[in-house]
Amino acid sequence: MSRDLILSRVRANQPKAVALPAVPLFDGVLQDFKTNLERMGGEYLQGDPVTLIKQKFPHAGVICSVTPEIAGNRPLPDDARQLADVDLGVVRARFGVAETGSVWLSEREFKVNALGFLPQHLVVLLDPKAIVPNLHHAYRHPAFRDARYAVFMTGPSATADIEGILVRGAQGIRSLTVIAC
DSSP: OOHHHHHHHHHHTOOOOOOOOOOOOOTTHHHHHHHHHHHTTOEEEESOHHHHHHHHOTTOOOEEEOSSSSOOSSOOOSSGGGGTTOSEEEEEOSEEETTTTEEEEEHHHHSSGGGGTSSSEEEEEEOGGGEESSHHHHHTSTHHHHOSSEEEEOSSOEEEOTTOOEEETSSSOSEEEEEEO
16 A cells, blocks of 8 residues: 555544543642742732832842843843842742742743842742642643753742751742742
């Protein structure tokens, strides 16, 4: 049989198209995200991000934002060392993970990776519809195929000594605030 004959028979005998099955939505995804983020020391806020940032960080002197929603007062530097005196960094996460309360950020979101670690405080804007249920879903997210560098951030930097005294901000950001928008 010729190739063309085989292909024409395959095309003629295709099954009828059917609608894809409905995928269940997990009602607790947003609540799980908030609970797990807060358990790890982060904070979840809803509302106008400009207003919330002004209220939560009234004394932030140096603000570096890589989002169109928030205007910083210092442009993002090329040299990461120039982020050392930044009070507040603002980025937008591609997605969040309910299971861990994490936000996923790559070099595309940070522009300069140190923006996620050198400022005193980090605000992450997140679309609540972009929260996936668990890490299995997260690893299948298309963003992974495009990233050379990525991190799941879950709360501020923290460490505890042998006596169990917890210190936040010891090696990085002192606070992580996720704003739904």
